[in-house]
Amino acid sequence: MALSDDEIKRWLLLRSIEWLNLPAFVSLPFAPILFIFFPWYWVLGSVVLLGVLWSPIRYRFVNVAIATIFSYCDLLAWPAAIGSAVYLFIHHRYLPAVIALVWPPLAGCIGIPGKPGIIEHAFAQKIGLIPPDAQSHSEK
DSSP, X not given: OOOOHHHHHHHXXXXXXXXXXXXXXXXXXXHHHHXXXXXXXXXXXXXXXXXXXXXXXXXXXXXXXXXXXXXXHHHHHHHHHXXXXXXXXXXXXHHHHHHHHTHHHHHTTSSOOOOHHHHHHHHHHXXXXXXXXXXXXXXX
16 A cells, blocks of 8 residues: 555654654553553653663664554554553552543653654655655754
């Protein structure tokens, strides 16, 4: 199935935004479940620490297959958040329950700021849309 130019541009933009803060994005379905087993501040701190460690890597390494697989994390975010919040409320752990419930939008706010255009350009090179030796506008 061939994609239109607009669909390719959308795919590139979405994958670059997700790749920019991959640890926070991947945490969408996992962090609410981890709140059941670990203190919420450990989970939050771990996601932030992983984001800091990821920030120098994100521009040097892009992988289309990994980005595509991880793009499905979004589908499980709300079921995991709601299920974990219900479990935590039943067990009278109210603060972790609220954090689990709001984790999907909260995870988007804890990422390390960056330049998605550079990553978008790298993905475009990986899928063959632009030549490998072309410079992005952000790098000039």
